[in-house]
Amino acid sequence: MSIASSSKSSTTLFSNIRDAVRVLRGRPLKYSQLARGSGHPNSQPRPQGIRTPADLSLATLRANEVPLLQKLVRQSQQYPGPIIEVGTLLGNTTTTLALHKAPEQKIITVDLYCWNPWGITPDAHFTLTRQMLRYLIEAGHVEQIRMDKNEFFRTYKGPAPSMVFLDAIHDYTETKKDILWAQDIGAKIISGHDYCEQFPGVVEVVNEFGGPAELGGTVWVLPSKENKTFAAPAAVSKTPSGQDIKLETASIVIPAYNAAPYIGEALADIEIQTYKSWEVIVIEDGTNDGTQQLVEDFQRRNPNHRVVYERFPENRGVSAARNHAFTLCQGDLIAFLDADDRWDPTHLEARIEQLTRSGCDIAYGPVEMFDTKTNQSMGNWGPTSEELADFPDSLFSRTLMQPSGVVAKMSVVRDVGGFSTSLKWAEDLDYWLRCVQKGKKFSYSPKVTSRYRKGVETAATSRIADCAASSAGVCKSHINIFPQGRAKRRKQVAAKYISAVNLRRRQERGNKSRELDRQLAQLRLEAWKLQKHRVDLLAKSLAGYLKSLLPKK
Known part of the structure; x- marks a missing residue:
């Protein structure tokens, strides 16, 4: 790259960051800035409804949307668990959440930072947002996670959130996936952004779940579940007296x-x-x-x-x-x-x-x-x-x-x-x-x-080998639960993997497929990783992989 082109690239990136900060502060973009943003060679595909940076109001909070968000955050204070924000642009919504939460409440904000309307690289986007949220992060109010939301959904093992705010990919499939996860994890308040005609997928999914209980601009909140019966009178017992x-x-x-x-x-x-x-x-x-x-x-x-x-x-x-x-x-x-x-x-x-x-x-x-x-x-x-x-x-x-x-x-x-x-x-x-x-x-x-x-033909009884392999994987994920006794637990989990091998061989007796050879080899390899002095496990694993590559007679 020439010095001239490098300088031009740096200038463009600086301009894009300046535009981002300008919008975050509520100042309008100039015509030249709109033109540059819409045609920037490094800009990434904009989601449905975002055509140019002029449409940025669809991607960040507007003044008429703040009161409802404030109300929801205050309601969330009665529940334990964090506030989880899925999708963040530059931390504007995160800051609003932080201003109205209880002091002990924590905010977890999740984004992969793979899209923004200014063409900023993902690394620069993440760094800029982190700088915007620097005080809140350092003070322990906000945890910024750079991760694909679906990976976060799969790996999150914290307490049920007091509130979830959804503002990521706004098509039908992804919005429904987000709401289902929030329900499955036990979120007390499920809300989000962009319930408007520019995002018909959001409107359709929210309506499927009962429609918005309340709207503030395009901020929506799902109705809380209504119980189908009345509460019973309090039961009492008698003390000896x-x-x-x-x-x-x-x-x-x-x-x-x-x-x-x-x-x-x-x-x-x-x-x-x-x-x-x-x-x-x-x-x-x-x-x-x-x-x-x-x-x-x-x-x-x-x-x-x-x-x-x-x-x-x-x-x-x-x-x-x-x-x-x-x-x-x-x-x-x-x-x-x-x-x-x-x-x-x-x-x-x-x-x-x-x-x-x-x-x-x-x-x-x-x-x-x-x-x-x-x-x-x-x-x-x-x-x-x-x-x-x-x-x-x-x-x-x-x-x-x-x-x-x-x-x-x-x-x-x-x-x-x-x-x-x-x-x-x-x-x-x-x-x-x-x-x-x-x-x-x-x-x-x-x-x-x-x-x-x-005797009931449930998944666990009919697929006992799969259950054993999953049990070994679960135990492996918790193997460092305490600093003491780690060597003993490694031996125990290795034994579970070997048990899974034996169960699968017994269950698949007569099966000569390559896929089975690969599965058994992988289970033995997992056992060897925990007991590396067991050369026999490594040898059997390698032999299984080689066998899976050979043509079957």
């Missing part, structure tokens, strides 16, 4: 998928609980098999209890169903119950008494496995005395808790957040490990009060 005391309400969370053959039994078990202060939240995950009618019948039989039923229009997975249920809970405690499992009449009473006595955050115990066809017991599933002594490291060897046997304080959900929606398998193991990482205390009781149905 006869004094009334209020019982904590247990929110029973039931994800339901093809659940009609079994959920009736689960609901019947709730009705006969000796602990009477409960509510039920059922989320049907994309099916429509008669579950709703069973829940409505249950509601009519129990008019003094709050019963909520909602259905996803499409299958989103058990994690999304549980997370959405969390947003509807009004209780002090969370009790997990899968739609095909059973409870003994004393289950809630025993687990809640266990929580109270221990002062812990999560109470669990063994579950009895039973055959769905014969109803015969198949033995108990739970930790051994050695595994209890080694807890929580024993979680890296096998899952010790089945969700239907767990009752937790609502503070666990507030602090840990929801289940990971990026995991198809072992999402419960990941959740318990995240609870450990957050310092939550577990209490174990050997009393069996829940029953786990076996």
Whole structure:
């Protein structure tokens, strides 16, 4: 590049940054600046609705939009969790959020910085925005994340946001994806920008979700979910002296998928609980098999209890169903119950008494496995005395808790957040490990009060090898949970990968495909990465990769 061309490029970049700052300060661009911006050779494709920098008002807050945003931020202060802004231009909206949030609230702003109307390079765009937000970042009010939003959605494991503000890609598909993520993660307030004719995709999606509850300019907010029943009167119990005391309400969370053959039994078990202060939240995950009618019948039989039923229009997975249920809970405690499992009449009473006595955050115990066809017991599933002594490291060897046997304080959900929606398998193991990482205390009781149905052709039972591989991956992601004992955990996780190899070979007996050879080689390679002295694992992995390249006979 010549000195002249280099100088010209630097001058253009400086001019573009100057234009950005000018707009951020609310000053109009001159005609020459508009012409330069619209024809700049380095400018990136503008999203729908942005034709020239003259249309920048569509990409940043206008004065008539600020009051509604201020109101939403103030409302978010009653909820725990951060404010998450998806999409930022130069930090104008971020600054507005920061000015009206509670001092302890944190703002997370996410953008890849791959588009701006001035042709600034992504690196310069990120740096400029960081400079604009410098004080807020240094003071700990704002965390600026440079990442593709979909990658952020996949990897976010923080608490449910108090508010999400969506201002990224404004087409139908991406806006719907953004709203679904916000719902799945349990955001209390879901709002965004650009509900206007220039962005028909935004208008269409927001209308699909019930339309804007309120509009301020083009800033929109979705209506909050309305519960389908009334709250029950507070349950009371008697102290030994006869004094009334209020019982904590247990929110029973039931994800339901093809659940009609079994959920009736689960609901019947709730009705006969000796602990009477409960509510039920059922989320049907994309099916429509008669579950709703069973829940409505249950509601009519129990008019003094709050019963909520909602259905996803499409299958989103058990994690999304549980997370959405969390947003509807009004209780002090969370009790997990899968739609095909059973409870003994004393289950809630025993687990809640266990929580109270221990002062812990999560109470669990063994579950009895039973055959769905014969109803015969198949033995108990739970930790051994050695595994209890080694807890929580024993979680890296096998899952010790089945969700239907767990009752937790609502503070666990507030602090840990929801289940990971990026995991198809072992999402419960990941959740318990995240609870450990957050310092939550577990209490174990050997009393069996829940029953786990076996023989139902669910994903976990029919694809046990996939579940084992996912479990190994989950444990690997948490391997540095504590500084001490890392070598032991590496050995445990390597053993899980080898177990996944053996299960897949047994499940795929007779399969000679190259794909299977590659899968087994990859699992062995993951095991070797954790135990590099095991040369045999590396050798078998390389042999598997080579075998996958050879022609099959």
